[in-house]
Every structure is written in C-alpha cells, then in structure tokens.
Amino acid sequence: MTLKNSGLSGVWICAVLSLLPQGSLCQLKLTAAGPVHNSALVGDTVTLAVSYRGATNPALIWKKGSVPVVTWTIDSSTPPDIAPSMANVLRVSANGSLLFENVTLDYTSSYSVEMTKSGQGSATLNFTLTVYEKFENVTLSSQPDSAVEGSERFTLRFATARGVVQENKWFFNDTEIQSNSHYSVIQTSLVIHTPNRTDTGLYTLTLRNPFSSATVHAIITVLYGPDEPVLTLSPAQPFYVSGTSLHLSCRAEGLPPPAVTWMFGGKTLNNNNNDNAKGVLNLTDVQTSQDGVYTCSALNGQTSTSRQKNVTIKVYKRPKGSPVCSVRSLSDVHLQYECSWPGGAPEAVVTFPGLSNSSRAPGRLSLNVTATDSLSGTPVSCTASHPLQQGMCNITASAPIPFLPFLTFGVDLKGKIRVTMSCLSAVLPTPVVSWLRGTEAVSNGPMTSISSTQLTILDYNISTFLLHNYTCSCRNLLGVQKRQIQLLAPAISDSSLFTNQEGTVVTLTWEVPPTSIVTGFDVQMQGPDLGRSYRNDSRGTSRSNVFRTIQQKLGSARSADILSLDPKKTYKFRIVPKARLAEGEPSKVIQVGPGEGLSKSAIAGIAAGIPAAIILLLVPMGLIFLLIYKNDDNDQARYPATTDKGMKTKAELASNNIRMAGGQNTYHYLDQVPSERSMDLPTFVPPPPVRVATTV
Structure with a gap:
C-alpha cells in the first residue's frame, strides 16, 4: 500500500516502530505511576513511582530540590550512586522509581527525576513529599505576659514538642477568629491589636495534619489603668559609644503602684533582677544592635489599665579597620574611583578632595572622572569622617606594566593537545586582555576558548600550534602592554x-x-x-x-x-x-x-707504565727517523676515510x-x-x- 501524505507516513512509521523492541521506539517518554503530591508519617515507606517507555537502559538523575541525590543507568551492572547521607533511606527500583524507607522530616521537599537516552531525548517529572509527625505537648505562650488595654498588641503563640502543622485555627469563646484589623493570624501566633477589656475570655487553638490533631485552651484577662510614665536616662547623653553602660528608669503614678516592663523591638526585656520591678532597665556593654526605641509599659493590676512611653537611644560604633580605595574602568573614557569605610554606626562620610570638593556620601562613594595621562601613576586620596574617628586611603591608577606570560599544557578528554596561555599585568584599573594570532584577532571557536585573562587552544596536530606567533595585549584606559608568545x-x-x-x-x-x-x-x-642477569640470556x-x-x-x-x-x-x-x-x-x-x-x-698501572713506555718508544722512533731521512721517495701517510653510520647530518636532525x-x-x-x-x-x-x- 502507498501512503500519499508525508505526515501520515510519519504516523505509520512511529506506529510500526512502537511494535519493535524497546530500543527502537521513537522517543523516550516518562510518566508518573502514582501521585505526584505525597504525604507520609515519620517512619513510613514512600514511593515516588515512575514508568518509562521509548528507550532501553536510560540514565536517570533524582534530585531533592536542585541537589542530585541518586544517579543510575537502569539495568546497569553498576549499582545506583546514592548520596552517602541518604543511603540509609533512599532506594531505586528497577524501573527508576524512588523509594523512601523509614522516612524522616528532613525529606520534606520537592523532587524531580530526569531520564536521558542518547538519540532518544530526555524527560523530566516533578514530585512533592511532605512528612508529618503526630502532635505532642502543644503549649500556648503570650507576649507580653498580660494583655493591657491600649497597648500596641498582645500575642498568643503556640509551640509543639513534636508534630508538623498543616492547618491551625484560633477560636474566641467558640467563635473562629479571622484576620482583620483587630486580629492577625500569623503562622504560629495570634496577635490582638490594641487589646481592650472586651477581649477577655477563652481562646482555643486547634491543630491538624493528615495524621493527628490537637486542641489547647487559654483564658486571657485584659488589664488597664495607670497615668503617663516618666522616663529618665543615666548618664544623660546625646549618644553612647559601643561598649559603655547606661540605665533607663520608668516611673508611673497609680493606685496601686503599677508594674513596669520595658520593650525593645517588639520584645519584652527582662533584667532578671529586682530593678525591673522598679522600672529600671540596665544596659551593659551596649552594642549598635541595641540602638533604637525603648518602650516603658506601666500596668496597674487593680484597675487593669496600662500606659506606655518611648525613649530613643543612639549607639555609635567606630568603623572597621581603615578606609578602602579602588579604581576600575567605566565605559571607554571614564575611571571610577571608589572609597568605602564600612562597619561604622552611623556610617562614615567619605570624599575624594583631590577629585571633587562637593562629592561625598555615607559609607561608600563612587566618583567617575575622565581618564587622562595625568592620572596615570598619580596617587588619589580618600578622606573618611566619623563622629568617633577619622581615616584616609590612597589609590593609584596606572597603565599596564611589562609582564611575563604563563603557559600550561595538557591533553583533553578527546585526545586533543591543550595549550593555555595566561597574561596579566597587575595594575589598576584591571586591564582587558585580548589576543592576536599573527595579525588576526582571536575569538572563541572550535579550537580556541577565551576567558578573562586566558587563551586556550585545542588541536590534535602539534604543527598547528607552531604555525603562528600569538600576541597578548593588556589594555586599560591609561595604556597598553603587549607580549609575543612563540610556541x-x-x-x-x-x-x-x-x-x-x-x-x-x-x-x-x-x-x-x-x-x-x-x-x-x-x-x-x-x-x-x-x-x-645476562650470563645465560642470549x-x-x-x-x-x-x-x-x-x-x-x-x-x-x-x-x-x-x-x-x-x-x-x-x-x-x-x-x-x-x-x-x-x-x-x-x-x-x-x-x-x-x-x-x-x-x-x-689508572695506577698506566701511571707506573708511562716512564717505561717513553724509553721503549725512543728506540723505534730513532730508527723510523733514519729510514725517513734516507728514503727519497717518501710517501705521504694514507689514512682510510672515517665513516660513521650512526652520525646524522643537520638536515636529518632537523627533519627528526x-x-x-x-x-x-x-x-x-x-x-x-x-x-x-x-x-x-x-x-x-x-x-x-x-x-x-x-x-x-
């Protein structure tokens, strides 16, 4: 039968190929053989099941998030490669599915599997696994300890000794609480904004996950009532140096005398001594993290009312070390000078007086100037000013200086000779490196690879490397240096x-x-x-x-x-x-x-025989002299031409x-x-x- 349509032909071909052995299918296909969203209890066995077709023995990679945890080629004689830290939990089945044995909370994550077969494509599937525990010892805590009418907020927070929460609900007098202007349900907390006496009552928390549930209760009483507090700092200063100590005092009139608490950053501060009951907060070895607003809260237990008042404390800290200067190229015409002095509180004010009298900034300053020859080799100073200390640094921009290239050689995995040439002139701003092969610019290609300061050449033939000279150029806005390399x-x-x-x-x-x-x-x-031994070895x-x-x-x-x-x-x-x-x-x-x-x-024998040999030679030498004198037809001595088959001419050496x-x-x-x-x-x-x- 003749197929008239080419598209239809492709369908028939794939249909026929699908009947052949698995290695002849059109394309690798990967499907989930179970749910992609999985829940499990700690200690359970879980399987992220997959199935594939369209290829034989594909390579697979299982990842936890973006980290590979299992690699294997299906049906390979080599066992799967499982991350050592997970080898006691993870297994891989013969079809590539991922098994978890005695799973723990640490395995809650997203997972993905990728199968690849050369010539038949690749496929990927994504899964999620959430591991839960049953709830144990659910407790409620509050901050502050008592709710005060007119205070900023009152927070109920729950904690569990064990158990993963999938859903939590708060109830007030059996009515479910929804987030609004008065209440905020935030993760593990219930926040009551500006509590009042009507908020006194029974609060209930219910926790649920697929494997357990828990319920806890708390009775909250809102207190209210003292006069406005009076705050005092000792010693009284506009700011405090990091490492010093100070005292904050809060007094509030009321009947009976109210209890006073201090708050900072939304948290209650406890002195762990009797001074706290008197409204005194002792801060020793104060740090910049303690800079900010402190709140005194006075609570009258009899009238159930509270009042608050704030005081701001400034803590200064000296900057770290000394100012740091740098310079770099910006676009094709500008140098960017930068100065920074981090770590201070407040940040130091930095400036380049030699470049600009008006440019200054806190902590860090970048200043762009036109590159000129006058800047090359000229030190530029940065001055930094802090309430507690002054500082200065210098930076010098210059043209590249002469340098020596660095070469390394090797063979890559394909058997090609690899030559890597590195050029770097250590000046500021950092030079840009470019390469020439002969007179032509070198760019990335099949045989060449260029990084910031390196040129790598790959080829099978050694002669390729010897055909050209290479030139390395280090250039910045202030000049250029070149170096020729002959391999x-x-x-x-x-x-x-x-x-x-x-x-x-x-x-x-x-x-x-x-x-x-x-x-x-x-x-x-x-x-x-x-x-x-060669005595008997022919x-x-x-x-x-x-x-x-x-x-x-x-x-x-x-x-x-x-x-x-x-x-x-x-x-x-x-x-x-x-x-x-x-x-x-x-x-x-x-x-x-x-x-x-x-x-x-x-040597000793030769030394002893030399005198005797000289005497013995004198007699025949006299006879020879006499014969030569009398012989009118004295023939010249003939010596056979010396030949050495082992010697090579220069041409032969050059060719070899x-x-x-x-x-x-x-x-x-x-x-x-x-x-x-x-x-x-x-x-x-x-x-x-x-x-x-x-x-x-």
Missing part, C-alpha cells in the same frame, strides 16, 4: 643524572623551555634489562644496544627514579619529550656504570626534530596515567671525571 616543539633544554652510593639507583632530572609544548615524557634506557646483547622506553611521565614531571641497576654494568639514559603522540628531539645521552672511565687500579611515535610502544595519555614517583634527590655527589693519557 615551540617538544624539547629538553637541560638534563642531568645522580646516583646513589651503591650505584643501584639513578635519578634523572631535566628542564623544558618555557614555551615548549610538552604533555609527557618517555624515559629511555640503553643497556641490560633492569634487575636481570637476548641481552641485542636489547642492550638499543634505546627502549622504561618509564612514561606526565608533562609536569621533571625527574624520574630508575631502580635495580647493576653497578657492574653500563647504562645509557635519555628523555624524549612528547606532545601527545608527537615526539621531540631526545635529550643528551647520559651514561652511568664502568664505561664512564678507568678504575683506580687501571618532531617525529611521530609508532609501533607497539606508543603510549596514549588519555588511556592511562603513568606511574609517578616523587622522592628527595640522593645526597651522593659523583666523583669528578679523571683524564687519562694512554700511550700506544
């Missing part, structure tokens, strides 16, 4: 070798040019295998004549330890720098072992400056990390070389 092929600039006294351990050290791209090193050796001779890799090091390494050497045998070492798979010119060859020179006994590693010994830096050993260099210093004259 070099992998190279070793210097190397050396140290041995221990026994001659069984050597330590190779080396250095690399600062701009040479190196991501790793091959430590190579020529000589017998380490720790093996392979020893052929292997000892070639360099072979015995260690591989990271690009950050600058030393290598070689163990298990035979002090009676000769070894040669060299280091090959690498940029991923590209090899640079090896370092100089360093030899260790008997082949380094003659033994002491050999970068050679690609191959064969079975190729080391992939992405697949493994070579063993790195770190140890102190041996204190042994090898003896100086001995020059020996040999007579033939």
Whole structure:
C-alpha cells in the first residue's frame, strides 16, 4: 500500500516502530505511576513511582530540590550512586522509581527525576513529599505576659514538642477568629491589636495534619489603668559609644503602684533582677544592635489599665579597620574611583578632595572622572569622617606594566593537545586582555576558548600550534602592554643524572623551555634489562644496544627514579619529550656504570707504565727517523676515510626534530596515567671525571 501524505507516513512509521523492541521506539517518554503530591508519617515507606517507555537502559538523575541525590543507568551492572547521607533511606527500583524507607522530616521537599537516552531525548517529572509527625505537648505562650488595654498588641503563640502543622485555627469563646484589623493570624501566633477589656475570655487553638490533631485552651484577662510614665536616662547623653553602660528608669503614678516592663523591638526585656520591678532597665556593654526605641509599659493590676512611653537611644560604633580605595574602568573614557569605610554606626562620610570638593556620601562613594595621562601613576586620596574617628586611603591608577606570560599544557578528554596561555599585568584599573594570532584577532571557536585573562587552544596536530606567533595585549584606559608568545616543539633544554652510593639507583632530572609544548615524557634506557642477569640470556646483547622506553611521565614531571641497576654494568639514559603522540628531539645521552672511565687500579698501572713506555718508544722512533731521512721517495701517510653510520647530518636532525611515535610502544595519555614517583634527590655527589693519557 502507498501512503500519499508525508505526515501520515510519519504516523505509520512511529506506529510500526512502537511494535519493535524497546530500543527502537521513537522517543523516550516518562510518566508518573502514582501521585505526584505525597504525604507520609515519620517512619513510613514512600514511593515516588515512575514508568518509562521509548528507550532501553536510560540514565536517570533524582534530585531533592536542585541537589542530585541518586544517579543510575537502569539495568546497569553498576549499582545506583546514592548520596552517602541518604543511603540509609533512599532506594531505586528497577524501573527508576524512588523509594523512601523509614522516612524522616528532613525529606520534606520537592523532587524531580530526569531520564536521558542518547538519540532518544530526555524527560523530566516533578514530585512533592511532605512528612508529618503526630502532635505532642502543644503549649500556648503570650507576649507580653498580660494583655493591657491600649497597648500596641498582645500575642498568643503556640509551640509543639513534636508534630508538623498543616492547618491551625484560633477560636474566641467558640467563635473562629479571622484576620482583620483587630486580629492577625500569623503562622504560629495570634496577635490582638490594641487589646481592650472586651477581649477577655477563652481562646482555643486547634491543630491538624493528615495524621493527628490537637486542641489547647487559654483564658486571657485584659488589664488597664495607670497615668503617663516618666522616663529618665543615666548618664544623660546625646549618644553612647559601643561598649559603655547606661540605665533607663520608668516611673508611673497609680493606685496601686503599677508594674513596669520595658520593650525593645517588639520584645519584652527582662533584667532578671529586682530593678525591673522598679522600672529600671540596665544596659551593659551596649552594642549598635541595641540602638533604637525603648518602650516603658506601666500596668496597674487593680484597675487593669496600662500606659506606655518611648525613649530613643543612639549607639555609635567606630568603623572597621581603615578606609578602602579602588579604581576600575567605566565605559571607554571614564575611571571610577571608589572609597568605602564600612562597619561604622552611623556610617562614615567619605570624599575624594583631590577629585571633587562637593562629592561625598555615607559609607561608600563612587566618583567617575575622565581618564587622562595625568592620572596615570598619580596617587588619589580618600578622606573618611566619623563622629568617633577619622581615616584616609590612597589609590593609584596606572597603565599596564611589562609582564611575563604563563603557559600550561595538557591533553583533553578527546585526545586533543591543550595549550593555555595566561597574561596579566597587575595594575589598576584591571586591564582587558585580548589576543592576536599573527595579525588576526582571536575569538572563541572550535579550537580556541577565551576567558578573562586566558587563551586556550585545542588541536590534535602539534604543527598547528607552531604555525603562528600569538600576541597578548593588556589594555586599560591609561595604556597598553603587549607580549609575543612563540610556541615551540617538544624539547629538553637541560638534563642531568645522580646516583646513589651503591650505584643501584639513578635519578634523572631535566628542564623544558618555557614555551615548549610538552604533555609527557618517555624515559629511555640503553643497556641490560633492569634487575636481570645476562650470563645465560642470549637476548641481552641485542636489547642492550638499543634505546627502549622504561618509564612514561606526565608533562609536569621533571625527574624520574630508575631502580635495580647493576653497578657492574653500563647504562645509557635519555628523555624524549612528547606532545601527545608527537615526539621531540631526545635529550643528551647520559651514561652511568664502568664505561664512564678507568678504575683506580687501571689508572695506577698506566701511571707506573708511562716512564717505561717513553724509553721503549725512543728506540723505534730513532730508527723510523733514519729510514725517513734516507728514503727519497717518501710517501705521504694514507689514512682510510672515517665513516660513521650512526652520525646524522643537520638536515636529518632537523627533519627528526618532531617525529611521530609508532609501533607497539606508543603510549596514549588519555588511556592511562603513568606511574609517578616523587622522592628527595640522593645526597651522593659523583666523583669528578679523571683524564687519562694512554700511550700506544
């Protein structure tokens, strides 16, 4: 049958694919297999159930709020990765559902699950879980302790030893209280605004959640009645310095004498001594947090009336440390000078007298001025004034100064060589860094990534990095500094070798040019295998004549330890720098072992034989001189041309400056990390070389 409509064709294709195995479905789909809003009692088992189709073995992430708590690939042999702090509660079922065992209050939150399958999309579901406890020991408290007619407010507040409230209701004489101008129902409190005698009565609170309920009662009596209070401060001052002490006194005439309480910030202050009953409030070591309005409340228990009066206390505190100055670039033409001196109460007034006599502000001042050459290198002062102290700071704006770039090298997860160049000229305002490749500006792209002060280049081919010179420019409104960077092929600039006294351990050290791209090193050796005797090994001779890799090091390494050497045998070492798979010119060859020179006994024998050898040579030399004198047809001495198949021309060396590693010994830096050993260099210093004259 032929389908005439393309849209209809798509429907048929998906319908057919839906009959295939699960891995062939059109798109990953995720649905809830239970309620998305869940309630539970502490200790219960809860399941946030999901189901999916359209993909096999999708990867899933469960999150509590925005924090991942479970990650897993369904049907994977690897167990789910569950946050350690939740491993005793959370479980994941085979279909990806999230299970809570013995759930606690801490798990009340929103949850989300995301499933992803490459090529088949992703899907997300959201859930909520609220965990409750049964109510225990519900109590009511009031603030202040007694309701006073004419006071600002009276508050009833409930508290529970255990239990999560889903709903609370307040009743007055069996009539439910609604928030209005007289009452405010706020979370755990009932506030009565400007209470009066009609508010005396029975107050009832009911609490409910899906698993329990509780009811408590309180009888409130509203009191009223004294004259206006008289307030006194001692010592009497316009303000108080932080750390000092003062006393507040409140007296009110009444019959019987009223009880006096002090309030600050809406809370009753208690002195915990008898002075409070006399209306005296003692403030010791006063702090800025105690700056504000204090209220004296006088309550007459007999007449059930109250009166209040306020007093304002000012507490000053010295600013922290010293003023701080800064400067930064603003737009393309302005410098923004900023000065601040925080921590004072009240805030210090700051100003830049050298820039403006009229600009000043409390705590912090920002002043914009046109950037000119005269400002470069010129200190600018900020003065700060506080009632308790004066301060000053200086800031100097200048053009960028010469700097040295900083380079790092590595290999990314895709196997590309990574070169990161950093440029920073430490001046104010902070310079803006830009980059050139040759003469062209560098921007973000597939091979390049630019941050505030860094340029990162990624490529598989080492030759790409060597084609261009890079220029780093640090620029601010007062000037510019440039630095050219020429990247070099992998190279070793210097190397050396140290041995221990026994001659069984050597330590190779080396250095690399600062701009040479190196991501790793091959430590190579020529000589017998380490720790093996060659008396009965026919392979020893052929292997000892070639360099072979015995260690591989990271690009950050600058030393290598070689163990298990035979002090009676000769070894040669060299280091090959690498940029991923590209090899640079090896370092100089360093030899260790008997082949380094003659033994002491050999030197002594040669020294003893030199006089005899000289005498023996005089006789044949005389005969040779006589024969040469008499021979009219003296032939010139002919010497065979010296050939050395091991020598390389400069052209060959240049062509081998970068050679690609191959064969079975190729080391992939992405697949493994070579063993790195770190140890102190041996204190042994090898003896100086001995020059020996040999007579033939």
